[in-house]
Amino acid sequence: xxxxxxxxxxxxxxxxxxxxxxxALDSPVGIGTIVRVDGNTPVEGVLPHIYGIxxxxxxxxxxxxxxxxxxxxxxxxxxxxxxxxxRAEIRLYTAAVxxxxxxxxxxxxxxxxxxxATNEDVAVALRMDGYLRPENNTGIPIGIYRAGGTDSPIYxxxxxxxxxxxAHLNIAGVSGLATKTSxxxxxxxxxxxxxxxxxxxxxxxxxxxxxxxxxxxxxPGAITDRDREIYEQLGVDPAPFKKVEYFAPYTxxxxxLNTLRSNEALAHNLQPLTWGLREVLQFAEVLLNRDDVDAKxxxxxxxxxxxxxxxxxxxxxLSRPHRVQSFGDLEQWFRDVLNGVxxxxxxxxxxxxxxxxxxxxxxxxxxxxxxxAGLVTDEGVVSDLPFGSFEDRTVYVVDVASxxxxxxxxxxxxxxxxxxxxxxxxxxxxxxLVVFVDELNKYAASDxxxxxxxxxxxxxxERGRYLGLVLFSAQQFRSQVHRRVVGNxxxxxxxxxxxxxxxxxxYAVLSPATRTKLATLDxxxxxxxxxxxxxxxxxxxxxxxVMNGRDGAERFPQxxxxxxxxxxxxxxxxxDPTLTLAWVxxxxxxxxxxxxxxxxxxxxxxRPGDVRGYFKAxxxxxxxxxxxxxxxxxxxxxxxPDDDPYGF
Amino acid sequence: MDGGTPLELTVPAxxxxxxxxxxxxxxxTVRAHPILRPVEAGFAAFLDGTQESRVxxxxxxxxxxxxxxxxxxxxxxxxRLVTWAHxxxxxxxxxxxxxxxxxxxxxxxxxxxDTCGADYGGPxxxxxxxxxxxRAYSVVRRRRDALETTLAERWCAEGAGPLFVDGSIxxxxxxxxATSVAGIVKSHRVLYVxxxxxQVVFGLRRGERSSMLRITPKWATVATWYLRIRxxxxxxxxxxxxxxxxxxxxxxxxxxxxxxSWILAEAAPLSLPDARWDTMVYGIRDCExxxxxx
Numbered sequence: 001x002x003x004x005x006x007x008x009x010x011x012x013x014x015x016x017x018x019x020x021x022x023x024a025l026d027s028p029v030g031i032g033t034i035v036r037v038d039g040n041t042p043v044e045g046v047l048p049h050i051y052g053i054x055x056x057x058x059x060x061x062x063x064x065x066x067x068x069x070x071x072x073x074x075x076x077x078x079x080x081x082x083x084x085x086x087r088a089e090i091r092l093y094t095a096a097v098x099x100x101x102x103x104x105x106x107x108x109x110x111x112x113x114x115x116x117a118t119n120e121d122v123a124v125a126l127r128m129d130g131y132l133r134p135e136n137n138t139g140i141p142i143g144i145y146r147a148g149g150t151d152s153p154i155y156x157x158x159x160x161x162x163x164x165x166x167a168h169l170n171i172a173g174v175s176g177l178a179t180k181t182s183x184x185x186x187x188x189x190x191x192x193x194x195x196x197x198x199x200x201x202x203x204x205x206x207x208x209x210x211x212x213x214x215x216x217x218x219x220p221g222a223i224t225d226r227d228r229e230i231y232e233q234l235g236v237d238p239a240p241f242k243k244v245e246y247f248a249p250y251t252x253x254x255x256x257l258n259t260l261r262s263n264e265a266l267a268h269n270l271q272p273l274t275w276g277l278r279e280v281l282q283f284a285e286v287l288l289n290r291d292d293v294d295a296k297x298x299x300x301x302x303x304x305x306x307x308x309x310x311x312x313x314x315x316x317x318l319s320r321p322h323r324v325q326s327f328g329d330l331e332q333w334f335r336d337v338l339n340g341v342x343x344x345x346x347x348x349x350x351x352x353x354x355x356x357x358x359x360x361x362x363x364x365x366x367x368x369x370x371x372x373a374g375l376v377t378d379e380g381v382v383s384d385l386p387f388g389s390f391e392d393r394t395v396y397v398v399d400v401a402s403x404x405x406x407x408x409x410x411x412x413x414x415x416x417x418x419x420x421x422x423x424x425x426x427x428x429x430x431x432x433l434v435v436f437v438d439e440l441n442k443y444a445a446s447d448x449x450x451x452x453x454x455x456x457x458x459x460x461x462e463r464g465r466y467l468g469l470v471l472f473s474a475q476q477f478r479s480q481v482h483r484r485v486v487g488n489x490x491x492x493x494x495x496x497x498x499x500x501x502x503x504x505x506x507y508a509v510l511s512p513a514t515r516t517k518l519a520t521l522d523x524x525x526x527x528x529x530x531x532x533x534x535x536x537x538x539x540x541x542x543x544x545x546v547m548n549g550r551d552g553a554e555r556f557p558q559x560x561x562x563x564x565x566x567x568x569x570x571x572x573x574x575x576d577p578t579l580t581l582a583w584v585x586x587x588x589x590x591x592x593x594x595x596x597x598x599x600x601x602x603x604x605x606x607r608p609g610d611v612r613g614y615f616k617a618x619x620x621x622x623x624x625x626x627x628x629x630x631x632x633x634x635x636x637x638x639x640x641p642d643d644d645p646y647g648f
Numbered sequence: 649m650d651g652g653t654p655l656e657l658t659v660p661a662x663x664x665x666x667x668x669x670x671x672x673x674x675x676x677t678v679r680a681h682p683i684l685r686p687v688e689a690g691f692a693a694f695l696d697g698t699q700e701s702r703v704x705x706x707x708x709x710x711x712x713x714x715x716x717x718x719x720x721x722x723x724x725x726x727x728r729l730v731t732w733a734h735x736x737x738x739x740x741x742x743x744x745x746x747x748x749x750x751x752x753x754x755x756x757x758x759x760x761x762d763t764c765g766a767d768y769g770g771p772x773x774x775x776x777x778x779x780x781x782x783r784a785y786s787v788v789r790r791r792r793d794a795l796e797t798t799l800a801e802r803w804c805a806e807g808a809g810p811l812f813v814d815g816s817i818x819x820x821x822x823x824x825x826a827t828s829v830a831g832i833v834k835s836h837r838v839l840y841v842x843x844x845x846x847q848v849v850f851g852l853r854r855g856e857r858s859s860m861l862r863i864t865p866k867w868a869t870v871a872t873w874y875l876r877i878r879x880x881x882x883x884x885x886x887x888x889x890x891x892x893x894x895x896x897x898x899x900x901x902x903x904x905x906x907x908x909s910w911i912l913a914e915a916a917p918l919s920l921p922d923a924r925w926d927t928m929v930y931g932i933r934d935c936e937x938x939x940x941x942x
Contacts (some may be wrong), residue, residue: 062937068920083916084689085930086727088937 003027003148004093004114006037017097019052019109022090028148029054029093031513032527032538034117034125039110046102050109051117051125052095053535055511061087094511096535098125122152127532131157140194141234142187142528143539153234154539156491158196160531162432166490167465170440172478173495177523178548180474181213183493184436185544187472191434192393193236200431201392204472205385205419207412208399209438215261216552217395218244218269220545227542238545243394247273247385249375249403249411254597255567256559258374259399260549263556267574273398274601276380277327279414280368281305286413286452287368287406296357297364303353304361308333317341317350326380327369334362372407378594381601387418390429412443412453416460423467432468435460440475444482454482461488479504492529494536496521510536564593568600575603576611583612591619655701655713655785663837670840670861673871673899678845680856681901683875683908687855690910691830692809693723693732694931697796698939701741701788703781707751711781713741714758715788718939719795721803721811722931729934733802734942735795741784745771763787793819804828810910814932816865817893824868824895830907831870831893834927836886838865840872850885852876857892857908860899871899875908877915878926888926 004023008014019037023029031054039048063069072083100106101124115121122145123129131138132155139155146152160166169187173179188204195202208214220240223231231238246269248259256262257272284301285293293301304324307313313333314321317340322333338358341350348355369376385396398415400408416435422428437443437457444457460471461484473489475481479501486492497518501507507515514536518527524543527536547555562570569584588596599618608614672678697719703711716738723732737759744752744762752760763780764771768787772779796813797820803811804826817831818824840863841849849858858874870893878888892907914929922933 062933063917064921068918071920072916072918083930084691084727084913085724085729085917085934087917087930088729088934 002113002115003029004035006109006111006114007092008109008111014109016100016106016108018094019050019097020092020094021114022092023114025089025091027091028116029057029091030147031055031057031517033147034098034122034145034150034537035095036115036117036121036125037109037112038115039112041110043102043105043107048107048110049101050112051098051100051121052109053098053125053537054093055096055535056094056513058092058094059090060092061089063087096511098534099127116148116150117152118150119152122150122154126154126537127534128155128157130532131155131159138196138199140187141190141236143526143541144230144233145537145539151233154528154537156528156530157532158191158194158199160490161191162195162199162202162434162470163465163468166531168461168471168489169473169491169493170478170481170486170489171472171474171493171495171526172476172497172501173474173493173521174498175476177496179495179521179523179526180438182524182544182548183495183526183541184472184474185214185217185546186541188395188434188436189241189544190234190236192241195432201429202432202434203390203392203394203396203430204434204436205396205398205415206436207438208397208401209408210401212260212401212549212553213438214397215246215259215399215549216266216547216556217241217397219266219547219552219555221543221547221551223543223545227545230540230542231545234542238542240546241395243391244269244397245386245394246270246397246399248399249273249372249407251402252373254374254593255562255564256570258402260401260553260558261399261556262559264559264570266556267570272383272571272601272604273375273385273411274377274381274383275375275414276377276382277325277330278309278380279382279384280372280376280410281309281365283410283413283417283452284365284368286409287371288364293361293364296354297361300353300357300361301365303351304330304365315340315351317344327366327376327378329380331362331366331378334358334366338362371404372410375403375407375410377598377601379598379601381598381605383601383605385415385418386429387422388427388429390433392430394430409451409453412437413456416456420460420464420467420469423469432470434470434472436472436474438474440473440481440485441477444473444485446480446482458482458484461485477501479506490531494518494521494527494529495525564588564596568596571600571604572611572615575607579611587616587619595619652702652704655703655781655788656699658781665837665839667839667842667846668863669842670863670872673860673862673896674873674901674904675859678841678848678859678861680848680852680858681905682853682856683905683912685905685909687909687912689724689913690810690906691724691812691914691931693721693803693807694729694812694814694929694935695719695721695796695800695803696814696932696935696939697792697799698936699788699792701785706777707747709775709777710743710746711777711784712747713763713781713784713788715739715741715761715784715791717788717792717795718942719792719799720935720939721799721807722935722938723807724931729931729938731938732807733799734938735799736939736942737791737795739791741787743772743780743783746775746780761787761791797823800826800829810907812911812914812929812931814935816870817895818864818866818868818870821868824866824870824893825897827895827898829894830911832911832929832932833891833893834924836889836891840891841874849874849889852889854879854888855912857904860901860904862896862899863893869896870894871896871904873904873908875911877912883926890927 004021006021033054037050138158140158141153142156145154171180206214218240248257251258308324312323318336324330324333341355369378400411444454502515529536565584569581602618603615699717701713701715704714705712718736720734721732722729739761740758741761741763743764763783772783800823811829813831854876860871860873863872872893880887917930919925919928919933
């Protein structure tokens with residue numbers, strides 16, 4: 001049964017991209033409703049069908065001016081307003097054309113009856129029929145389109161979400177509505193479930209940049225029966241992610257990992273993220289102030305990277321050969337170089353580098369391990385993501401929420417660069433990788449100075465899809481993110497938007513009604529733009545089946561500050577549950593904290609069969625303390641004879 | 649050719665303003681009766697008709713008039729008006745004895761109406777084009793009245809509840825005697841009161857009606873009274889004044905009060921911007937707008 005009729009006037013004609021229709025006052029049509037128009041006149045023998053989405057609505061009566069209503073109430077708004085007859089009233093809608101069948105010739109929308117779109121209509125209107133074919137189904141369910149009793153699954157095309165046709169996903173929305181993070185968690189679950197087998201393996205690296213948002217992805221969350229229905233309808237298991245690995249740097253003190261997921265009950269899949277000199281120096285420019293480090297400093301850094309690190313390095317000015325493998329080694333090398341240069345009388349340069357430049361670079365590089373304490377170790381101990389052995393359908397969460405800004409930048413830069421390198425070489429372990437970065441306003445702001453992290457994000461956005469490196473990004477204000485990052489996102493999602501944000505030029509393409517709807521979206525609602533959809537679509541998605549950050553933080557409270565011994569025990573117990581605190585205390589009591597932490601890191605990295613032996617072996621052997629034997633009493637001198645002529 | 653100014657705008661009013669005396673049905677003299685009962689909606693439907701006639705061509709000085717008449721009953725359901733019945737006619741109005749037989753025979757798909765037929769007053773004495781146009785206009789008007797009467801009679805037979813008819817109901821014996829119909833006349837070219845009674849009518853205040861009168865304007869004898877539905881202060885004495893007709897056999901003080909209260913209830917919403925909004929109820933405006941649209 002039709003719910004409306006197409007109308008067109010000379011003043012408001014229909015076009016190939018827009019048409020108008022009216023409905024009964026009680027029709028279920030609203031902004032975002034998808035409708036179908038059945039034309040009455042065949043074109044080239046085919047009756048046209050036009051699919052559109054409602055983008056604007058009008059309502060008015062035959063009242064010509066508001067003054068007439070004033071007169072009708074004698075100027076008194078509180079006067080009895082009951083009239084036996086309601087004024088003639090209209091619900092007039094404007095719809096943007098989603099698709100015309102046949103697509104050629106493209107004509108203005110004809111007069112005809114308007115119907116609420118059925119499930120099949122929705123699939124055709126959004127061109128989903130092209131990628132939901134049984135023999136080549138690349139559909140990734142993203143949510144439910146709901147209107148007037150129609151509950152239609154909406155699918156994204158994996159070829160346009162993950163590549164190679166288009167790629168990347170960006171989501172914008174105000175903070176605090178649990179929409180952005182929830183949407184990404186839900187979409188990842190759907191992607192992992194429905195990613196086509198023929199496209200290969202897929203994994204995700206998520207950067208947790210604030211609070212405990214992504215800290216409990218492996219724990220079940222509470223969902224409603226309605227959510228469960230949507231999960232069932234979309235063929236996704238309402239369960240937490242099965243394979244999740246967490247990574248976090250140590251705290252600056254080094255005892256525990258710097259994450260809100262530090263509860264011992266969740267320690268089984270939490271690993272430290274620590275890097276040494278070799279890992280960091282390649283990305284030194286992330287941390288070095290470009291105004292401070294000039295071309296001369298750059299040249300010295302390059303020299304160190306290429307000629308000094310991990311090499312046996314000798315030089316006449318040095319007191320000894322050096323092999324620099326850690327920040328500690330580097331500091332000794334610098335000290336030796338400077339001593340050598342300064343003790344010479346022949347000028348103040350060494351290998352064309354001025355001593356002032358050497359001092360400056362020493363200062364900046366040595367400073368890195370301090371600024372990124374917990375992440376960067378002086379000793380060069382490395383605990384990293386499993387580059388090369390990434391596993392299919394696995395989520396790798398890197399928790400940088402509690403890290404300093406410099407450390408965050410370094411982590412982003414290095415991990416993403418490594419991912420890119422491995423994907424280029426096709427040896428990451430998976431064929432496709434989704435990288436999720438929240439707070440893009442901060443990391444790829446349009447009006448901020450150019451940074452390494454921003455350049456890296458731009459690079460992923462522009463070239464990642466060829467590699468299988470897909471950027472899922474989120475931010476509050478899309479207008480403040482670099483245009484090339486959001487512009488290259490094939491798929492864009494919008495949660496509830498701030499009115500100021502909607503007033504920016506980027507949203508001018510949306511009708512005022514659509515913008516109003518965007519400003520009032522409820523939790524769990526999104527507006528979706530996807531290359532196959534010629535107009536934005538409103539959908540509803542289920543709550544992710546994982547524990548949200550707030551619940552997780554309450555159920556798994558953060559571990560209290562641990563003593564050195566306790567933290568070592570907690571780490572090593574993951575390798576050998578039989579260890580006891582007393583044993584650890586016995587071992588470490590003779591050594592300083594730095595040595596203990598180094599031994600722990602080395603053991604964790606090596607994962608030896610004999611944990612006790614390996615850990616113990618990391619310490620320098622010390623001579624046992626012994627009490628000195630009493631010195632023998634001095635033998636008294638023989639008294640001089642009385643007649644000794646030399647006696648006194 | 650399908651243009652020209654509508655005859656409705658060019659033909660002068662056929663009826664001169666005058667008064668007619670009528671017998672009083674309620675008491676002995678005409679006086680004002682305030683409507684004290686609660687104002688409430690009672691009409692189930694509204695009936696109105698429209699007409700439009702234009703001279704589209706001349707044949708040897710004879711105007712060829714295309715006339716469109718329509719009538720509609722809009723029924724009130726859940727405070728909204730919907731079409732209960734709708735009739736529309738489009739005809740070519742010709743004085744058969746003034747046009748060539750060939751023209752009459754080849755007039756095309758439109759129905760022909762002979763404006764000089766016996767039903768419409770016979771031959772027009774002069775061949776003056778204006779006189780022929782006036783006759784055509786008059787015939788169109790009668791066709792409209794007939795169409796309205798047809799729908800009113802259908803309502804009497806099939807409709808449920810009281811029908812608000814725009815205009816007199818005395819044109820049809822069946823309608824004029826029906827108990828479910830009230831005719832509301834907005835124009836007052838003929839006043840059925842004289843002298844003191846006229847002053848009583850002119851002095852009616854909002855919510856007051858005159859005493860009932862008995863009149864026989866056309867085919868049926870009906871009971872009638874004047875009712876002020878809007879305060880006329882600052883306006884002419886006929887402003888906001890309507891005349892109500894019901895079947896004479898049905899007339900009683902209670903009935904007149906009841907129907908008056910129904911009419912007063914129809915004072916809202918206003919029929920603006922129609923110039924006759926002081927006397928036109930919204931249901932009738934809705935009929936006109938609907939006819940204009942369809």
